[in-house]
Amino acid sequence: MASCLRRYGRRLSVSICEKRELSTACEGQIILQQHQQLQQTAKSMNLCSAINQALHLALETDPRSYVFGEDVSFGGVFRCTTGLTERFGKNRVFNTPLCEQGIVGFGIGLAAMGNRAIAEIQFADYIYPAFDQIVNEAAKFRYRSGNQYDCGGLTIRAPYGAVGHGGHYHSQSPEAFFCHVPGIKVVIPRSPLQAKGLLLSCIRDPNPVVFFEPKWLYRLAVEEVPEHDYMLPLSEAEVIREGSDITLVGWGAQLSVMEQACTDAEKDGISCELIDLKTLIPWDRETVEASVRKTGRLLISHEAPVTGGFGAEISASIVERCFLRLEAPIARVCGLDTPFPLVFEPFYMPTKNKILDAIKSTVNY
Amino acid sequence: MALAKFTSSSRSNLLKPLTTVFSTSDSFRRPISTSTDPLTIETSVPFTSHKCEPPSRSVETTPQELISFFKDMAMMRRMEIAADSLYKAKLIRGFCHLYDGQEAVAVGMEAAITKKDSIITAYRDHCTFVGRGGTLLEVFAELMGRQAGCSKGKGGSMHFYKKEAGFYGGHGIVGAQVPLGCGLAFAQKYSKDETVTFALYGDGAANQGQLFEALNISALWDLPVILVCENNHYGMGTAEWRAAKSPAYYKRGDYVPGLKVDGMDALAVKQACKFAKEHVLRNGPIILEMDTYRYHGHSMSDPGSTYRTRDEISGVRQERDPIERIRKVILAYDLATEKELKDFEKEIRKEVDQAIAQAKESPMPEPSELFTNVYVKGLGTEAFGADRKEVRAVLP
Ligand SMILES: Cc1ncc(C[n+]2csc(CCOP(=O)(O)OP(=O)(O)O)c2C)c(N)n1
Numbered sequence: 023m024a025s026c027l028r029r030y031g032r033r034l035s036v037s038i039c040e041k042r043e044l045s046t047a048c049e050g051q052i053i054l055q056q057h058q059q060l061q062q063t064a065k066s067m068n069l070c071s072a073i074n075q076a077l078h079l080a081l082e083t084d085p086r087s088y089v090f091g092e093d094v095s096f097g098g099v100f101r102c103t104t105g106l107t108e109r110f111g112k113n114r115v116f117n118t119p120l121c122e123q124g125i126v127g128f129g130i131g132l133a134a135m136g137n138r139a140i141a142e143i144q145f146a147d148y149i150y151p152a153f154d155q156i157v158n159e160a161a162k163f164r165y166r167s168g169n170q171y172d173c174g175g176l177t178i179r180a181p182y183g184a185v186g187h188g189g190h191y192h193s194q195s196p197e198a199f200f201c202h203v204p205g206i207k208v209v210i211p212r213s214p215l216q217a218k219g220l221l222l223s224c225i226r227d228p229n230p231v232v233f234f235e236p237k238w239l240y241r242l243a244v245e246e247v248p249e250h251d252y253m254l255p256l257s258e259a260e261v262i263r264e265g266s267d268i269t270l271v272g273w274g275a276q277l278s279v280m281e282q283a284c285t286d287a288e289k290d291g292i293s294c295e296l297i298d299l300k301t302l303i304p305w306d307r308e309t310v311e312a313s314v315r316k317t318g319r320l321l322i323s324h325e326a327p328v329t330g331g332f333g334a335e336i337s338a339s340i341v342e343r344c345f346l347r348l349e350a351p352i353a354r355v356c357g358l359d360t361p362f363p364l365v366f367e368p369f370y371m372p373t374k375n376k377i378l379d380a381i382k383s384t385v386n387y
Numbered sequence: 388m389a390l391a392k393f394t395s396s397s398r399s400n401l402l403k404p405l406t407t408v409f410s411t412s413d414s415f416r417r418p419i420s421t422s423t424d425p426l427t428i429e430t431s432v433p434f435t436s437h438k439c440e441p442p443s444r445s446v447e448t449t450p451q452e453l454i455s456f457f458k459d460m461a462m463m464r465r466m467e468i469a470a471d472s473l474y475k476a477k478l479i480r481g482f483c484h485l486y487d488g489q490e491a492v493a494v495g496m497e498a499a500i501t502k503k504d505s506i507i508t509a510y511r512d513h514c515t516f517v518g519r520g521g522t523l524l525e526v527f528a529e530l531m532g533r534q535a536g537c538s539k540g541k542g543g544s545m546h547f548y549k550k551e552a553g554f555y556g557g558h559g560i561v562g563a564q565v566p567l568g569c570g571l572a573f574a575q576k577y578s579k580d581e582t583v584t585f586a587l588y589g590d591g592a593a594n595q596g597q598l599f600e601a602l603n604i605s606a607l608w609d610l611p612v613i614l615v616c617e618n619n620h621y622g623m624g625t626a627e628w629r630a631a632k633s634p635a636y637y638k639r640g641d642y643v644p645g646l647k648v649d650g651m652d653a654l655a656v657k658q659a660c661k662f663a664k665e666h667v668l669r670n671g672p673i674i675l676e677m678d679t680y681r682y683h684g685h686s687m688s689d690p691g692s693t694y695r696t697r698d699e700i701s702g703v704r705q706e707r708d709p710i711e712r713i714r715k716v717i718l719a720y721d722l723a724t725e726k727e728l729k730d731f732e733k734e735i736r737k738e739v740d741q742a743i744a745q746a747k748e749s750p751m752p753e754p755s756e757l758f759t760n761v762y763v764k765g766l767g768t769e770a771f772g773a774d775r776k777e778v779r780a781v782l783p
């Protein structure tokens with residue numbers, strides 16, 4: 023898997039977006055950085071280090087940014103926040119008590135005063151105690167105050183997804199719950215390079231964002247990541263593999279599984295186009311639509327249970343837009359409609375073979 | 388330590404040699420003596436109370452009970468050490484939290500209540516389960532995800548349950564079990580059968596908002612619930628004082644009475660739980676703060692030595708270990724010899740090894756089990772498309 027992601031890295035390093043869509047407090051700095059970029063180098067690192075670098079940059083470039091969560095000043099359970107307290111002090115990088123609702127609510131308040139609040143929820147499985155704060159407070163603050171208040175500086179980071187043996191409460195993919203909430207953005211990176219650029223965009227985006235990190239890839243995914251400060255655009259999907267027979271859409275850790283399926287399908291003469299959605303809401307319909315218009319077929323894959331997963335939304339939208347172009351029913355290869363199982367994880371997961379089967383049956387429909 | 392202070396009433400009534408028991412070895416749980424003559428022993432430290440009169444420091448016990456405390460705790464200890472090795476051998480997957488160091492809480496609590504009372508706890512649940520009468524086989528089989536496990540292999544380390552003994556089990560979300568416990572207590576109040584619920588949580592969990600919400604409800608409706616804060620002084624890597632403005636957890640109910648207990652002293656725990664049960668049946672909730680310690684790291688991925696010193700850990704082992712405390716009492720009262728206690732431990736070791744061997748024989752759950760128990764019937768568990776082919780599960 024790591025080598026597969028490394029390939030992404032090479033391909034992607036050319037497509038880094040230098041566009042800055044945010045008016046941050048440090049315009050001058052950005053220009054300076056863009057200038058310096060030319061001489062700057064990339065370094066091989068894993069996803070965890072890439073996140074760590076993004077956090078360093080976020081804290082460095084904006085003195086009004088804060089990182090907090092359970093055990094983060096010790097580096098966090100995944101070591102993503104290592105070194106931040108030492109560097110920026112315990113007033114900007116600090117541990118919170120164990121109380122997710124408090125963490126997020128606090129972050130909303132902090133952000134409402136014009137700060138960048140970067141909150142960590144230790145596992146996405148533990149975001150539910152904070153669900154109300156995210157859905158009812160964060161997402162609707164701007165709207166219901168007629169734009170007097172907002173918590174755009176809030177970014178909630180949470181590791182999500184399977185790790186092989188995480189069991190019921192260390193494996194879930196709760197992204198779809200949040201995709202039902204206008205007012206927040208949901209972003210999921212697939213690789214170290216993506217993670218750094220997208221996280222910086224999320225932190226600097228003037229809307230509250232939930233940023234899910236594929237924890238399976240924290241150490242596994244390694245690629246060349248530019249050392250400098252860069253951002254990748256939100257709400258822009260990316261075609262990471264071009265093809266003509268079928269379009270595959272996914273996000274996060276699932277992309278490397280899908281990529282393997284594409285490679286295998288190619289051996290059988292099937293040409294797959296693979297799209298990384300990156301931002302789930304608001305999502306880039308155009309890129310997906312354009313691809314499906316070309317291939318006439320669509321497969322969506324995610325780890326979360328199939329029913330009510332975000333794949334359902336993509337599928338419905340594409341049927342609305344491309345009904346006459348579709349040559350086969352849209353396939354969804356997803357987690358099963360069960361709680362995330364412990365011993366049955368291999369059955370539950372949308373594996374390469376399941377995807378490959380679905381590619382074949384869709385193409386041969 | 389306060390062990391020196393004994394007020395025995397029946398030193399003459401000592402136990403007969405243990406060897407006969409061991410030669411049969413059919414069950415190490417069999418008491419070595421039937422002596423149930425009362426014995427009064429002082430707790431290590433006085434109780435500290437909040438808004439209530441603390442119970443007496445003099446705890447009534449019997450030789451039989453002391454021996455069973457020793458055996459039960461020694462077994463729990465051995466079981467957790469074995470789980471540690473199994474995890475390292477990758478025979479246990481998932482997340483695994485060990486209880487060694489905290490055994491006196493599970494054992495003392497059981498001594499004060501009956502199986503009609505309910506217990507609910509978080510994910511550090513192996514020993515609480517054993518306290519409720521769970522077997523070693525059920526423990527190891529569950530840990531390894533086998534059919535013979537207490538949750539049929541579907542739960543794993545964090546999800547042990549035992550319905551017939553009122554163990555509402557292991558919960559993964561920190562703090563979430565406490566409101567549930569209050570609901571159990573409400574049902575108990577309704578049934579008027581004089582039973583109570585012990586809702587266990589950690590010092591880290593003590594900062595979750597839902598605890599306070601549940602406490603208010605329980606106090607408002609006088610529910611027979613005992614909130615047991617197992618204060619092992621760390622929530623993962625966070626020392627209590629870093630996370631709690633007031634680490635006096637027994638006082639944090641404000642309007643709810645509380646008691647601080649030496650959670651390393653099984654007799655003190657027993658006394659406190661007995662007191663608490665009587666209290667809540669008459670007056671509504673109470674908080675028991677058990678001052679205890681976990682020897683292992685938080686979970687298997689935590690070496691447990693980065694946020695606390697090795698000296699601290701070995702200091703607690705030397706000064707306060709719950710098993711050693713009971714060992715000293717037994718020896719001081721001459722209820723068994725040192726050798727006999729060692730033999731107990733050897734026997735336990737064997738039992739644990741046997742249970743592990745047996746658990747390894749137990750098969751993994753059937754693949755169709757993936758789809759059972761989601762709903763009463765298999766509704767909504769259909770697998771779509773390619774999945775159905777792959778899984779080949781027989782849908783109910
Ligand atoms: C809602 C929630 N947040 C975070 C976690 C991750 N987590 C598991 S245990 C734990 C520490 C709990 O400490 P404490 O309550 O003291 O119990 P102990 O582990 O010491 O028994 C944390 C943060 C979780 N399981 N659930």
Ligand SMILES: [Mg+2]
Nearest residue numbers: 589590621622
């Ligand atoms: Mg604790």
